[in-house]
Amino acid sequence: MDAPALIMMVLFLLVIWGGLVASIMHYVANPDAEDGAPPSLPREL
């Protein structure tokens, strides 16, 4: 693969798949209130 294409592929994977990993970590760290754990520090979109 050419360097620009390779770099963009890696960036694409890092950003989107990285976003997925981060969102799953946030999801796991913040169970529903009835599951017993209080929500962690809020963030804002």
Added chain:
Amino acid sequence: MTTPAAKAGTRPRETFSRRSVFVFAAIGSAVGLGNIWRFPFVAYDNGGGAFLIPYLVALLTAGLPLLFFDYAIGHRFRGSAPLSFRRMNRFAEPIGWIQVLVAFVIAVYYAVIIGWAACYAWFSLDQRWGQTYEESATFFLEDFLKMGSGFGVDFVPMIAIVLVAVWVITLGVLLAGVQKGIGGTALVFVPLLVVLFAALVIRSLFLDGAMEGLNKFFTPNWAVLTEPSVWIAAYGQIFFSLSVGFGIMLTYSSYLKRKTNLTSSGLVVGFSNSAFEVLAGIGVFATLGFLVSTSAGAGWDDVGGGPGLAFIAFPALISQMPGGPIWGVVFFICLILAGLTSLISIVEVVISSFQDKIGGSRTVATLAIGVPMAVISLVLMPTEQGLQNLDIMDKFSNNLGIVGIALIALCSVMFVLRLGPQLRDHLNSVSSWKVGTFWLFCLAVLTPIVLAYALITTIIELINEPYEGYDAAVLGVWGWGMLATVLVLSVILSALPWRGSRQLDGPPSVDDDPSDYTYEEGLTRPAATPAPTRSPKEA
């Protein structure tokens, strides 16, 4: 204690047992055929690797905000699309019905594509479509679909039989209910789809020409980022891909328990959908790189997205690749899995709405509405005119129907009913990831502008030139006529009375979920619906 709803004879609303089941169901709905055959070519045609920037911006400023918007409405107003909008305001009910009827139209044609995929999974074993791209195209259009135009009901028996099976499976899943049917199917189908598709993508990377294909896909063209059309394409891809704006996510979120962390689940769904698209882009272009490098006779100018990719280009490359029959079966099973989970969610929008309206059981609603829907699908789609009907209905229901009703819903909720702050408060009352002014700005300003631009552009385009050169009469019936019917029916359905004695004004203060007794405390809400003060023991 018996809740007011139950006391009055209204059935308890079904729920997903856990939010993880909801997340799988929502991912199954979002990840559909468009992820596999639409995204790769939208990205390729709009800057390649550079498309990452508009795509990411669109995801963060429209995709996730709209997803949260649907979640907030369904979860706060605890109903299908018509019931939720009815609870916002009496005059908003037609908005919900338009969403339902657009879902109805989409289900009618979407089912037949799953039927085609099932046929092609079988064909993969003997590769009866031939060896070259041209033979594959001829087989699909002439031998398989027996494609014709105009009006008619000349059936293609094989497709009709498989389509019956698709509808039996879909309605069977929906008859089983929210948790067992929709949730159970998603828990099996979604992981299976991911595993099979990942195997397919890994295999594609080792094909001759794969790197050439990835070069084509990812080489950035930064110059196009100054073109508005590229940004509109990114917003369009995110919008259509996430299943937002026509009742699916709204309906699913109404099945969540009161204290479910909405935005956290939404982030997982949104990024899962995009992660699958990127995976699909890699797999599709790696395999196309192989196809172009073989003697199949296909060049980069020949291949494109949509059904042509799945049913013409992929069969040709299956004939060329080592182990083709096995990988062909895997590919078409992926299409079936992705399609079925999406179709189930689309049909559920319709079933849930009529179940709410008639106050009947799921079985009655599924049979009373699902069977006629299947019959219409069986009359229109497995015919020689099926592809033409599908193409027109797809164009009009998506580019005009979904975009138009999403725009109307946003403007109505944000500007006429002014419920934006209430929905924001609702999301924040149950979620760990808070939304604020930026979320409201995206919904009130940014997304409506993009949707309005896309809608007006499409209308002008469709008026100036007959879509794909189809006859005016055919376009008039399956395009404009279909949309007019949707509008008229939405008003008629809104005028019909709601059966049962459910609460119709404002969000229900309590429902049948015993975990919600403190839910409404401190939440912005109309004074007419006071917060309940039941104790845990009472619930």
